Amino acid sequence: MTLEKRLTRRKFLGVSTGAAAGAVAAGAIIGGIAGYFAGQSTAPTREVTRTVTTTVAGPAQTVTKTVEKPVTEKVKAGYVYVGPVGDFGWTYAHDQGRKWADARQANVESTYIESVPEAEAAGAIETLLAEGYELIITTSFGYMDATAEMAEKNPEKYFVHISGYRSGAAGNAPENMSAAFAEFYQLYYLNGLAAGAVTKTGVVGYVAAHPIPEVIRHINAFVLGANYAYKKRTGKNIKAYVNWLFSWFDPGKTRTAAVSLIEEKNADVLAFTEDSPTTLQVAEEYTTQKGKQVWSFSHYSDMTQYGPNSHLTGQIVNWGPLYLEFYRMVATGTWQSVDIWTRIGDYLPWRWRLPVEKSTAGKPEGTVYLAPLNPAIPSEWQLEIKRRYEEMKELLFEPFSPEGNLDQPIRDQAGEVRIGPGERADHDMLWTMDWFVEYIESELPKV
Amino acid sequence: MADVAWIESVLSGAVQAGTVYLLASLGEVYAERSGILNLGLEGMMILGVAVSFIFTNALGHGAALLVTMLVGGLIALILAFMAVSLRLNQIVVGLALTLFGLGLSGFITSAEIRKGILLSLNPNLSEAALVTQQAPKLPNIAIPVLSDIPLIGEPLFNQNILVYLSYILAIVMWFVLFRTRFGLSLRSVGENPAMADAMGVNVYLMRYIATVIGGMLGALAGAYLFIGYQPFWQEGMTQGRGFISLALVILATWSPLRAILGAYLFGGVEVLQFRLQLLGVGAQTPQFLLMLPYLVTIATLTLLSFEGVKKRIGVPAALATPYSRE
Numbered sequence: 001m002t003l004e005k006r007l008t009r010r011k012f013l014g015v016s017t018g019a020a021a022g023a024v025a026a027g028a029i030i031g032g033i034a035g036y037f038a039g040q041s042t043a044p045t046r047e048v049t050r051t052v053t054t055t056v057a058g059p060a061q062t063v064t065k066t067v068e069k070p071v072t073e074k075v076k077a078g079y080v081y082v083g084p085v086g087d088f089g090w091t092y093a094h095d096q097g098r099k100w101a102d103a104r105q106a107n108v109e110s111t112y113i114e115s116v117p118e119a120e121a122a123g124a125i126e127t128l129l130a131e132g133y134e135l136i137i138t139t140s141f142g143y144m145d146a147t148a149e150m151a152e153k154n155p156e157k158y159f160v161h162i163s164g165y166r167s168g169a170a171g172n173a174p175e176n177m178s179a180a181f182a183e184f185y186q187l188y189y190l191n192g193l194a195a196g197a198v199t200k201t202g203v204v205g206y207v208a209a210h211p212i213p214e215v216i217r218h219i220n221a222f223v224l225g226a227n228y229a230y231k232k233r234t235g236k237n238i239k240a241y242v243n244w245l246f247s248w249f250d251p252g253k254t255r256t257a258a259v260s261l262i263e264e265k266n267a268d269v270l271a272f273t274e275d276s277p278t279t280l281q282v283a284e285e286y287t288t289q290k291g292k293q294v295w296s297f298s299h300y301s302d303m304t305q306y307g308p309n310s311h312l313t314g315q316i317v318n319w320g321p322l323y324l325e326f327y328r329m330v331a332t333g334t335w336q337s338v339d340i341w342t343r344i345g346d347y348l349p350w351r352w353r354l355p356v357e358k359s360t361a362g363k364p365e366g367t368v369y370l371a372p373l374n375p376a377i378p379s380e381w382q383l384e385i386k387r388r389y390e391e392m393k394e395l396l397f398e399p400f401s402p403e404g405n406l407d408q409p410i411r412d413q414a415g416e417v418r419i420g421p422g423e424r425a426d427h428d429m430l431w432t433m434d435w436f437v438e439y440i441e442s443e444l445p446k447v
Numbered sequence: 448m449a450d451v452a453w454i455e456s457v458l459s460g461a462v463q464a465g466t467v468y469l470l471a472s473l474g475e476v477y478a479e480r481s482g483i484l485n486l487g488l489e490g491m492m493i494l495g496v497a498v499s500f501i502f503t504n505a506l507g508h509g510a511a512l513l514v515t516m517l518v519g520g521l522i523a524l525i526l527a528f529m530a531v532s533l534r535l536n537q538i539v540v541g542l543a544l545t546l547f548g549l550g551l552s553g554f555i556t557s558a559e560i561r562k563g564i565l566l567s568l569n570p571n572l573s574e575a576a577l578v579t580q581q582a583p584k585l586p587n588i589a590i591p592v593l594s595d596i597p598l599i600g601e602p603l604f605n606q607n608i609l610v611y612l613s614y615i616l617a618i619v620m621w622f623v624l625f626r627t628r629f630g631l632s633l634r635s636v637g638e639n640p641a642m643a644d645a646m647g648v649n650v651y652l653m654r655y656i657a658t659v660i661g662g663m664l665g666a667l668a669g670a671y672l673f674i675g676y677q678p679f680w681q682e683g684m685t686q687g688r689g690f691i692s693l694a695l696v697i698l699a700t701w702s703p704l705r706a707i708l709g710a711y712l713f714g715g716v717e718v719l720q721f722r723l724q725l726l727g728v729g730a731q732t733p734q735f736l737l738m739l740p741y742l743v744t745i746a747t748l749t750l751l752s753f754e755g756v757k758k759r760i761g762v763p764a765a766l767a768t769p770y771s772r773e
Contacts, residue, residue, distance in 0.1 A: 084682040086557055088580055115682075243721050246734060250686045251677040253717065256464060260721035263456050276679050281581065306581060306679070442724065445732065 075105065075327050078133030079112035080124045082140035089249060089275025093300045094139045094162070097319025104320070105327045118142030125150045134158060135330050137323065151177040158335055160326050162319075163214075165431070168337025180322050180340040182367045185221040185430065186392050187315035187344070188271065189399035190361075190370060190385050191297050192225020194312045195269035196238060197381035198295055202230060205261030206242045207254055207272040207279050211445050215273050217433040219440070221399050222271045227439045228406055229381060241265045242442040249275040258282040262294055269295045269312070277306035284310045298371035313362065313385075314371035321347035321367050341427070342367040345393035353393050359386035400425030411438045451598060457718055458602035462610060465714025467492075467672045469613045471692035472699060472706045473620055474664025478523075480624065480701055481657035482637035484767040486541025487526050488665045489689025490548020491519045495669025497552035500680040501561060503582040505568035508674060512609075515670040516663040522548065523662020527655045534769035545689070553682045580680045582673070585609060609667070609675045614707075616664075621703040633657060637763035640770035650770050665689065694744045700751070700760045713740050 079098055083091035102108050116124045121143040125136055137160045138147045144164035151159040151174045159177040168175035195204050204226045206219050219242060227238040243257040258279045261267040272279040283296040284307035296307060298314025329335045345351055347366045362373045370389060373382055391397035401424035402409055410419040412435040419425060436444050471488060478485045495515045502511035529540045554560060562577050585607035594604040624630040635643040636653040644650050695713060699706035720736045729735055750756055
């Protein structure tokens with residue numbers, strides 16, 4: 001019995017992005033109303049069929065039967081984006097993930113609507129449903145309730161919401177809704193190790209978007225890491241300052257915030273949560289033009305080109321494996337509501353920790369990974385970063401544990417022990433974090 | 448902390464952040480003095496960012512500044528045509544132009560289109576230059592002697608060429624507006640177009656000129672924001688700075704010289720909100736400082752509602768009112 005597989009490309013439909021972009025401009029002229037629909041760009045459609053040739057050897061003759069059938073059900077996926085795909089930040093990363101997943105699943109047709117205000121999410125979802133898209137992926141926290149509402153109304157369709165907490169799995173949304181997120185806090189801890197290893201002033205800064213748990217745990221993780229390395233080097237505690245933008249994206253303000261951290265507090269390593277490489281560009285300006293070495297990081301994608309002399313490492317995301325997971329569920333009729341929170345090690349082909357000398361830290365893998373490590377990081381700290389990275393693949397190390405804090409309990413700014421001996425942070429503590437670790441000098445704004 | 452270096456550093460930041468507002472509001476002062484309210488300023492500014500981004504990478508700073516102003520002037524011509532010749536509602540046309548500017552800037556900077564434009568302008572560009580979202584920043588030029596003045600020397604006289612241009616423009620534009628015949632005609636057109644017309648002033652022409660100047664400077668403000676301040680292109684990166692400039696015109700009570708003070712006040716608040724956060728002042732509510740410029744603007748507006756004040760300051764009485772001879 002032989003089995004022969006042949007893939008044929010039946011159709012290749014491509015609407016050029018240029019035409020779609022032209023529609024964007026046209027839409028804007030009319031008055032922006034049409035922008036909604038004009039912003040759509042249809043990704044190339046492929047339909048792949050498999051020819052199965054079964055050869056049955058009988059006693060007297062050989063019967064060959066050829067059956068042509070689709071490998072899986074066709075998947076029509078529609079994405080709702082909060083920003084423009086050209087933002088080089090959050091939405092750009094999601095769109096790269098969409099393309100990544102599309103390229104790895106046969107028989108997928110995907111499209112997106114970009115720059116959808118959160119109040120208009122339901123309308124955008126309805127538009128996609130009306131056009132026959134059955135898997136809806138919404139990529140902003142503010143879309144959560146609208147997504148759950150539409151999932152309720154359309155029980156035969158599938159919904160995935162990114163960065164929220166409502167899903168059938170969690171019991172606060174219908175079964176046809178899943179939640180997913182790619183989590184960075186472990187990478188921020190490793191960034192912190194790099195920061196503590198190179199800082200000369202013992203002061204690190206953080207340009208932060210909004211005071212929400214996600215950003216707060218990233219700041220805490222970064223500062224814990226920085227303190228770990230700095231204290232081990234010098235015996236002194238690190239000092240950390242935070243500047244809040246109250247915006248996810250504003251290159252102009254980010255510049256001012258970053259400059260303030262450098263000039264006001266003498267910070268020489270700056271981490272950030274903002275959708276542009278501005279902080280890294282400011283660091284580069286100080287390094288190359290003002291005679292003061294300042295370091296910064298990549299965020300979402302490799303930003304080395306924006307600060308070749310100031311780039312230490314950073315956190316990079318690939319949403320693709322998550323999207324592929326949902327494509328496959330829909331294609332094979334095996335949908336199950338899930339609440340996925342990926343960390344280092346998830347979606348790796350080889351999920352075991354590697355010996356330090358073979359570590360993949362700094363190379364693309366899985367959904368979240370470390371940007372290339374600058375050789376300026378002292379070699380013993382390069383090894384330490386790699387060791388922790390590898391350990392986290394197996395979750396052997398947790399930054400929010402005394403082990404991540406030189407075996408000291410983790411205290412908040414009031415001196416209260418938040419994570420004591422033998423403890424480590426769990427999902428709920430990370431998810432609702434509303435306190436700063438003791439090494440941060442700035443106060444947490446009340447919101 | 449209030450030592451000399453600190454003050455210099457804050458003032459320098461205020462001038463740098465404020466120049467965006469200054470350039471845009473100088474042009475808008477002229478437009479509004481002639482009776483045209485340009486709500487398309489945000490769109491002209493973002494187009495200025497996009498055009499200066501592309502042209503700087505293709506042909507360098509000089510060409511970028513020229514083309515940016517040309518594009519800003521052209522968009523303003525659309526506004527002038529609709530508002531002056533067709534006598535359409537300026538608010539609707541202006542807002543439509545803002546949306547148009549946001550859409551068009553996104554279109555010309557989308558990966559494929561941008562590549563095409565860059566290559567047609569300069570076929571020798573490297574692959575890296577075709578995909579980058581940044582551009583070289585304008586260098587700071589320290590003016591000898593002046594930049595050595597304590598306290599204000601460094602903030603005022605160690606900046607880039609666009610900052611210096613904004614000083615000169617503010618003074619020249621003030622002089623032209625209040626000390627020349629042309630300025631008198633411009634103001635009369637915004638005050639009482641029928642009377643100006645009777646006196647032999649070409650109302651339409653004056654309004655066209657003022658609107659185009661406004662558009663050119665609006666786009667130039669965008670170019671400054673990009674190559675003079677923070678050279679990273681992202682859709683919508685002006686983040687409402689065009690609208691803030693409109694508020695500034697009111698705060699400056701339609702005077703180019705007062706616009707300097709207003710612009711640096713707005714710029715100063717932008718800088719101080721982050722400085723004060725780090726000094727722990729109002730750390731729990733850093734948003735408070737953000738609303739101060741708007742409070743001042745609202746206070747100014749309230750003050751202007753008194754007839755006596757209005758007359759003394761010279762609020763353009765025919766602002767946003769179309770003029771027709773019949």
